[in-house]
Structures are given as structure tokens and as C-alpha cells.
Amino acid sequence: MSRPFVMNELETSGGAGELLPAAASDPEFLHALFDSIPCRAVVLDRDAVFRYANREFLDFAGQAGDTVIGRSLGEVLGEAVAQSYATLMERLLAGERVRREGWADYGPRGRRYVQETLTPWRHGGGPVAGVIAIVRDMTDLKANEAALQATEAYNAAIVSTALDGIVVIGDEGTVVDYNPAAEAIFGYPKAEVIGRSISDLIIPPEFRAAHAEGMKRYLTTGESRILGRRLQLEALRADSRRIPIELAITDVTRNGKPLFAAHMRDLTSEREASAEIERQREALYQKEKLAALGSLLAGVAHELNNPLAIVLGQATLLREILEEDDPATLDAAALAERCAKIENAANRCGRIVKSFLAMARQRKGEHQRVDIPELLADVVNLVGYNLRSSGVEVETEIAPALPVLIADRDQLHQVIVNLVVNAHQALDEKGGTDRRIRLKAACVTGGDAIEISVSDNGPGIPPAIRSRIFEPFFSTKPQGYGTGIGLAISRGLVETHGGTLELGEGEAPGATFLIRLPIAGIGENVGEPAPAKAARGKAPAPSRGxxxxxxxxxxxxxxxxxxxxxxxxxxxxxxxxxxxxxxxxxxxxxxxxxxxxxxxxxxxxxxxxxxxxxxxxxxxxxxxxxxxxxxxxxxxxxxxxxxxxxxxxxxxxxxxxxxxxxxxxxxxxx
Incomplete structure (x- = not known):
């Protein structure tokens, strides 16, 4: 850059310049000084003509030194810029020093945010000869500040409109920030919670000591059991009501000050919705059970009437014998045999009624010991009449010494009855005389599960719908002959036992359904001797009561x-x-x-x-x-x-x- 001649005429007077009197009057020193400052520095004469410009200004103007010196402000930066300084020049030439800050339009160079210090200078104590201008360009800083403000405003908008409650607390456990969603969840207005302990507000009393200990441990050792995890727990509302919440806590420490942001979601509606879904599911289960029971009702009535006829007839004969015969001639063995027939028939009635009630009742699952052969026998007893009256033959094939499952007997009974009823309906569609349903039970290879199969020799399931038969409400039956949820419910019940219900290959034609139940944690073998039944007559006397x-x-x-x-x-x-x-x-x-x-x-x-x-x-x-x-x-x-x-x-x-x-x-x- 060419050296402006005006620099040779500058003199220092007083102040810090006296520390280096020789250097202050040295043009080389002055050039180095002005070129080193991170601001634009220029010297203009009274006519606003450039007499000096430092490197920062030349870079901004995109000019070389020899193209700037001797040219006017309007020629270098444009007439619009020169006009914006016209009023200031009048004040400066009158001896006034001017400082200002703000946005300035530099024409093609755009709007810039600047801090300016404009100082009039005199030569040898005479009138003002020109102006020294120092300009600090703060455009990037302001842009960053604006971006930061926009980001903070954006973040604040996100926090204020978040559906989750957000509570920020400091290292002493006091509330620093609290968004509107938190107000809605906990019932406290923001003005009431800022500065108060979070423990006193939303943490149940029995958990407050653990909260304080966890905070202390984290601040001391950096170890935490809850940071970064999603937890479900109870919280207190302003009305002292407890609500379930999902909680996630994050360390958001800023400038060395510990801060923790707790994101909380009220799970009350979710829990209520889940409970309602469960109620609806139970209602569907019950509807399907009642649909199956309706189809079995006529058969159950017949199955009850047969043993009841035996009870009534044998009891009548027994009474007549006792009334008419000479007691001395009574055959005790024959009387005992008649009593046994009455007892057996009554027990048969009881089993049918209990099996029917167990399938119809609504209750939570209850795991107990389940004897598979006995379970299958009860199924056959329940559906037997309907099958026999339709000319359907039932075959059972049960492997010896099957383990006793720990399961919900009523639910497994419902599943197998449903599969047998489906098979029966398929055989009714087939018609003809050779119609069979086979129930099989055996341990699978490896001995870790029991497999129960229900198969028929009906028309089978078309390949096009095999992948859909377990979908809820999918049915190929005519309207009024099923709800379409039986197989879906049956699969769900089996899966709650850790098992599977699948469509097997079986023998064509026909369909085979396979129930596989795990044997883990299962007790004695069916083949083990059963406890001896109590002898008839008076039992051994226990302690009286x-x-x-x-x-x-x-x-x-x-x-x-x-x-x-x-x-x-x-x-x-x-x-x-x-x-x-x-x-x-x-x-x-x-x-x-x-x-x-x-x-x-x-x-x-x-x-x-x-x-x-x-x-x-x-x-x-x-x-x-x-x-x-x-x-x-x-x-x-x-x-x-x-x-x-x-x-x-x-x-x-x-x-x-x-x-x-x-x-x-x-x-x-x-």
C-alpha cells in the first residue's frame, strides 16, 4: 500500500504518546499500529477525501492503497454512503467528537452493524484539518447473537408447547423452570413453584429421602441410577392425588452450574385406555365363549338328562325296594350297586355342569395343575352328544405318562373346545358318513413341551386363506355362525402360557391345529400312582372341631x-x-x-x-x-x-x- 503523505504531518500531543516520543512521530510505527488493529481506520480531510486507510478498510472496500488515497468518500464507497456522513461531517468539523452504533447501509457491500468513533484532528493547534474514523464491524457478532436469540426463542417455544411436562431443577433441588404442560399435569401454576423444592411438590413422601440421597451421590461422585433412563413411577399433584408418570432426567449443566431437566408424561389416560382395551378384550373373549356355549347347549342338556334319568330312576327303584321288601331279605350288595349307579350318574352331572360353568365364567387367569388326559376327557364329555348326534366319530390318542402342566385349566379347555367346534362345523359342511375328529397329546422330541393336536378329515383350509385364519374377525362362516375371533382369542390364550397355536400340515383332506405348551416348571407324571381314595364309611377321626x-x-x-x-x-x-x-x-x-x-x-x-x-x-x-x-x-x-x-x-x-x-x-x- 502506498504511504499517505498526511502521516508525515501528524504530531502527538500529551497522553500516552509521550511514552514513546520518537516512535510516535515515526511514520513506520504509525502504519504498523493502525494496520494491527481489528477495525477499519481511515483519515479524511475536510472535503471527505481519503488521506489514509489501513489494511482492514482496504480489504473491506476491495481496493488497493494507491486507488483510495486522494479520492473522495463518495467515489470509494458510493454517494449514498457519503450523504449519510454529510451531517456528521458538519459536527466533526465544528470540533465535536462522535460515537455511534447501529446498522449502516454500505450499498453493494450490504448492511453492516458497526461501532464508530469519529474524532476531529487539528494540525499544529489550528482549525480542524480532518477526521480520524475508527469503525468496528460487529455484523457477524450480531448475526450470532440474533441466531442465538432465535435459537433460544425456538427452544423456549418448543418447551412451552411440549406435550410432556418439563421441569428444570438446580443442584439444590429447587425448581428453575416449569413449562405449561407441567402446570396441567401437576396442577401448580409456574409462579408458585419457581424456587421451591421439587421434593415438596411432586415426590411422594416415601421417596423423598431416596431422591435427596441420589442427588447428593451424583453431585459428589457423578454416579446416577436414573439419569438417561425411562422410569415409570408415582407422582403427587397439587390436590394430593397420586398419578402414574413416565420420567426421564437429563443433566443440562450450563456454565458450570448443575441443572437437571426432567421430562414427565402423565400416564393416567394411557393406563385407563389400557384397562379399557383389556375390558374390551375380555368382553370379546366372553362373547366368543358364549357363542361356543350356545352351539353346545342342546348337547349339554341331553348329556345332563341322561344321568339325571339314571339318578331319578334308580332312586325311585331303591325307595320302592326299601318300602316293599322285607328288610330281612334285602340284598345289601344289590342295594350298594344301585347306590353306586346313582352316585356315578350324579358325579357325571356335576362334571358336566362344572365344565360348562368353567367355560362360561369371567375371571382372571389362574394357574394350577392340569392333567391333560382328564382335560381332553372333559372336552369330549362336553361336546360328545353334539358330535355323536351329527354322526361324527371322536378318536383320542394320548401318550402314556404325560407330565402334569401348570396352566389355566379353564382357558386351555376353552381353546380345545373352540378347535373341536370349528372342526365339527367344517365336517357339517362336508357331509357324508366318514367324518372324524382326532385328539392327540404327546411330548415333543426333546421332552420340553407337550403337543396337543385337533384334526379332522373335513374339506380343509384353502391355501389362499391359510395365512389369514388367525386374524381377528376373519371368518369364512356364514353370518350368524361365528364371530371371527375364536382362533385369534385361542392363539392369544395359548401364547399367555408361553406356548404356540399353529395350523399344521396334517393329512389331506382335512385340517390340523397344533397346540404346543412348554413343560418348564411342571410337576409329577400322570403315570405315577394317585393317592388312594378315602374308604367308604367313617373316616379316621381327626382332631375334633x-x-x-x-x-x-x-x-x-x-x-x-x-x-x-x-x-x-x-x-x-x-x-x-x-x-x-x-x-x-x-x-x-x-x-x-x-x-x-x-x-x-x-x-x-x-x-x-x-x-x-x-x-x-x-x-x-x-x-x-x-x-x-x-x-x-x-x-x-x-x-x-x-x-x-x-x-x-x-x-x-x-x-x-x-x-x-x-x-x-x-x-x-x-
Whole structure:
């Protein structure tokens, strides 16, 4: 750059210039000084003609030094820029120093944000000879500030409109920020929570100590059990109501100041929706079960009428024999045989009713020991008449010594019944005389699962729909012959047991469905000897006790009394809940057990239970309820609430003995 001649005429006077008097008057030094500052520096004479320009200005103007010196401000930067300085030049030439900051238009070079210091200079103490201008260009800084402000505004907008509650807390656990979603979730306005401890606001009392300890541990050691994890827990609202939330905490420390952002989502609606979905699913399960039961109802009625005819006929003959024959000539063996026929027929009725009720009732899954051969036999008993009346042959093939599964017996029963009903409907479509359903059960290779297959020799399932048969509401049956959810429900029930339900290949024509259930954690072999049944007649006497029987059916009371006395219990009885309350007041010692019917006039089972709960809670563990109405909503709700054991009618002496054994913790009774 050519050296401006004006530099040779500059003189320093006073101030810091006296520290280097020789250097301050040296043009080389002055050039180096002005070129080193990160600002644009120029010297203009009274006519706004450039007398000096440093490297920063030349770079900005895109000019060389020899093309700037001696040219006017308008020639170098444009007339518009020169006009913007015209008023300032008047003030400067009058001796006023000017400082200003703001946006300035530099024509083709764009708008720039600048800080300017404009100083008039004199030569030898005379009038103002020109202006020294120092310009600091802050455009990039301002752009960054604007971007930062925009980012902060954007982030603030995101936080303020976020659906999740966001709470920022400091290292002392006090609230620093709190967005509108958090206000809606917890019920506190923002002004009320800022500066308050988060523990006092939303953390339940039993978790506050753990929260404080976790905060202290993280600030001391950097170790945390919850940072970066998604947790589900309870939180408190302003109205003291507890709500389920999902929580994720992030360390957002800024400028060395510990800060933690907690993102929280209220799970109340989600939990309610999940519960509603579960209720709807249960309703679909129940609808499918009732649809299957409807198709079986005629057969069940027939299956009940057959053994009931045996009970009625044999009991009538037995009474006539005892009334008409000479007691001395009675054949005890023949009488015992007739009694055995009555007992067997009654047991058959009981099994059919219990199987039907178990399939129809609504309750949560309950895992218990399941004997597969017995389960399949119950299925055949339930559907047998319908199949036989349609000319369908049922074959069973069960491998010996199958393990006993731990599973929900009613659910597995429902699945197999559904598959058999489907097979029956397929065979009805086929028609003809050779129609068969085969039930098979065996351990799979490796012995880690039991496989149950239900197959038929019907028309089979077309290849085009094999991949869709487990879809909910997909059905090939005519309207009114199914809901289309049976197979989907059946697969779901099997999968809750850790098993699978698939469509097998089988033998063509026909269809085969395979149920595979894992044997993990399963008990004894079916092939092991069963415990010996109690001998008829009087059982070995256990420790004596007293049983209170409460039932409005006189014959049931007499039956229970006879059974209990055969088991060496003393019996007191009454026919209503109110009468039982009076009897308890008259007894010198409380009964060892109470057997109470649920439905009775003048004080039913729930009424009596409520009185015991208020007056003798120690007796609640000794009560067992009888019911012949396990499908009734009131009975099922009461049993679920009380969690008391129950015994379904009809029952046997062995059932009574087992019930007392389980409840009283005695050695084997019966």
C-alpha cells in the first residue's frame, strides 16, 4: 500500500504518546499500529477525501492503497454512503467528537452493524484539518447473537408447547423452570413453584429421602441410577392425588452450574385406555365363549338328562325296594350297586355342569395343575352328544405318562373346545358318513413341551386363506355362525402360557391345529400312582372341631351335617345370616370353620361376611362359601372382593374334606 503523505504531518500531543516520543512521530510505527488493529481506520480531510486507510478498510472496500488515497468518500464507497456522513461531517468539523452504533447501509457491500468513533484532528493547534474514523464491524457478532436469540426463542417455544411436562431443577433441588404442560399435569401454576423444592411438590413422601440421597451421590461422585433412563413411577399433584408418570432426567449443566431437566408424561389416560382395551378384550373373549356355549347347549342338556334319568330312576327303584321288601331279605350288595349307579350318574352331572360353568365364567387367569388326559376327557364329555348326534366319530390318542402342566385349566379347555367346534362345523359342511375328529397329546422330541393336536378329515383350509385364519374377525362362516375371533382369542390364550397355536400340515383332506405348551416348571407324571381314595364309611377321626353350617335349603343342611359328622366334626346349623349372628352370640366358643351359602333370604352370605368383618374379623379366615350361581355377577364380585374360598354345588364328602384340610391346615381329613 502506498504511504499517505498526511502521516508525515501528524504530531502527538500529551497522553500516552509521550511514552514513546520518537516512535510516535515515526511514520513506520504509525502504519504498523493502525494496520494491527481489528477495525477499519481511515483519515479524511475536510472535503471527505481519503488521506489514509489501513489494511482492514482496504480489504473491506476491495481496493488497493494507491486507488483510495486522494479520492473522495463518495467515489470509494458510493454517494449514498457519503450523504449519510454529510451531517456528521458538519459536527466533526465544528470540533465535536462522535460515537455511534447501529446498522449502516454500505450499498453493494450490504448492511453492516458497526461501532464508530469519529474524532476531529487539528494540525499544529489550528482549525480542524480532518477526521480520524475508527469503525468496528460487529455484523457477524450480531448475526450470532440474533441466531442465538432465535435459537433460544425456538427452544423456549418448543418447551412451552411440549406435550410432556418439563421441569428444570438446580443442584439444590429447587425448581428453575416449569413449562405449561407441567402446570396441567401437576396442577401448580409456574409462579408458585419457581424456587421451591421439587421434593415438596411432586415426590411422594416415601421417596423423598431416596431422591435427596441420589442427588447428593451424583453431585459428589457423578454416579446416577436414573439419569438417561425411562422410569415409570408415582407422582403427587397439587390436590394430593397420586398419578402414574413416565420420567426421564437429563443433566443440562450450563456454565458450570448443575441443572437437571426432567421430562414427565402423565400416564393416567394411557393406563385407563389400557384397562379399557383389556375390558374390551375380555368382553370379546366372553362373547366368543358364549357363542361356543350356545352351539353346545342342546348337547349339554341331553348329556345332563341322561344321568339325571339314571339318578331319578334308580332312586325311585331303591325307595320302592326299601318300602316293599322285607328288610330281612334285602340284598345289601344289590342295594350298594344301585347306590353306586346313582352316585356315578350324579358325579357325571356335576362334571358336566362344572365344565360348562368353567367355560362360561369371567375371571382372571389362574394357574394350577392340569392333567391333560382328564382335560381332553372333559372336552369330549362336553361336546360328545353334539358330535355323536351329527354322526361324527371322536378318536383320542394320548401318550402314556404325560407330565402334569401348570396352566389355566379353564382357558386351555376353552381353546380345545373352540378347535373341536370349528372342526365339527367344517365336517357339517362336508357331509357324508366318514367324518372324524382326532385328539392327540404327546411330548415333543426333546421332552420340553407337550403337543396337543385337533384334526379332522373335513374339506380343509384353502391355501389362499391359510395365512389369514388367525386374524381377528376373519371368518369364512356364514353370518350368524361365528364371530371371527375364536382362533385369534385361542392363539392369544395359548401364547399367555408361553406356548404356540399353529395350523399344521396334517393329512389331506382335512385340517390340523397344533397346540404346543412348554413343560418348564411342571410337576409329577400322570403315570405315577394317585393317592388312594378315602374308604367308604367313617373316616379316621381327626382332631375334633365344630363347624357352623348356614344354608336356607334344609336338605343341603342335612347333607352337610351328615358328611361333616362322618368326618368327626360337631355341627351346628341355621338357615340365614341373621340367625347365624344370633347363634354365634349364644355359642360358648367360636366355631373352627363356617360353611355359608351366598344366596339366602333374611341375611345372605355377603351380609354375614360384612358383620363378621366388623365384629369378628378373626373368623374371616375360617369361612367358606357355597354357591350354585358362580356365573352371577353379584356372587363373582363378592368372592373376588372377599378373597374367601368357595365350594360349588354339587359337592362330595371328599370335596368337603379337602376344603377343610386346606383351610384349617389339618392333617389329611377324610
Amino acid at each position: 365344630t363347624v357352623l353350617v348356614v344354608d336356607d335349603e334344609k336338605d343341603i343342611v342335612e347333607l352337610l351335617t351328615d358328611m361333616l359328622r362322618q368326618l368327626d366334626f360337631e355341627v351346628v346349623s341355621t338357615q340365614s345370616g341373621k340367625a347365624a349372628i344370633a347363634m354365634l352370640g349364644a355359642m360358648t366358643a367360636p366355631p373352627d370353620a363356617i360353611i355359608c351359602d351366598i344366596r339366602m333370604p333374611d341375611g345372605d352370605g355377603p351380609f354375614f361376611y360384612g358383620w363378621l368383618e366388623a365384629n369378628h374379623p378373626e373368623l374371616l379366615s375360617r369361612i367358606v362359601f357355597l354357591t350354585g350361581d358362580s356365573l352371577g355377577p353379584s356372587a363373582s364380585r363378592f368372592l373376588a372382593r372377599s378373597k374367601s374360598p368357595s365350594l360349588e354345588k354339587p359337592f362330595s364328602r371328599a370335596d368337603i374334606a379337602t376344603m377343610l384340610e386346606d383351610m384349617m391346615g389339618r392333617s389329611r381329613i377324610g
